[in-house]
Amino acid sequence: EDQVTQSPEALRLQEGESSSLNCSYTVSGLRGLFWYRQDPGKGPEFLFTLYSAGEEKEKERLKATLTKKESFLHITAPKPEDSATYLCAAFTGGGNKLTFGTGTQLKVEL
């Protein structure tokens, strides 16, 4: 059974305090690794797709990396508006399904 695990479950940072979120996966036939941001009561908002080990993508204060077993979302000098739940999802299978982790709830304080 495909599994995606995210850690930590929750993270509290001071504004400007950089950190990393982890996503480890055990899936058969990984075709890609997606990162999304989810605000309370809203739908997942796309951030990045990574397709192969060694790939890196950046957007503003966020950088996503991928290895053969895990992905990291690095947040550099976060701001309060970065507070959200960050979801990773493994893209597998003939039906193009996403298997999500439980997310990391990030809170950035002034």
Place this chain on the structure above:
Amino acid sequence: EPEVTQTPSHQVTQMGQEVILRCVPISNHLYFYWYRQILGQKVEFLVSFYNNEISEKSEIFDDQFSVERPDGSNFTLKIRSTKLEDSAMYFCASSATGEETQYFGPGTRLLVL
């Protein structure tokens, strides 16, 4: 920027009633999906749909569930006889191709009483 839209945003229904959740995918997208998220839990895949057929469905997607693309713009999820455990946020998503990013709608919060 094109986006996926869903209606209604909230729906309250009685156990045993039928509900239809509606989605308008991004206009040039060909692949459509339904996911659900029970409060406090992870987002779970329900079904994927391409070329007017179901491509894959999860164990959750039993005979009580069905999907349809009734016209060129809408994509619907029907739950025939709702149960208490169907209470969740239901998300529609679409992608241009099978390999590309899935874009999610804002969700429909379904409450079954």
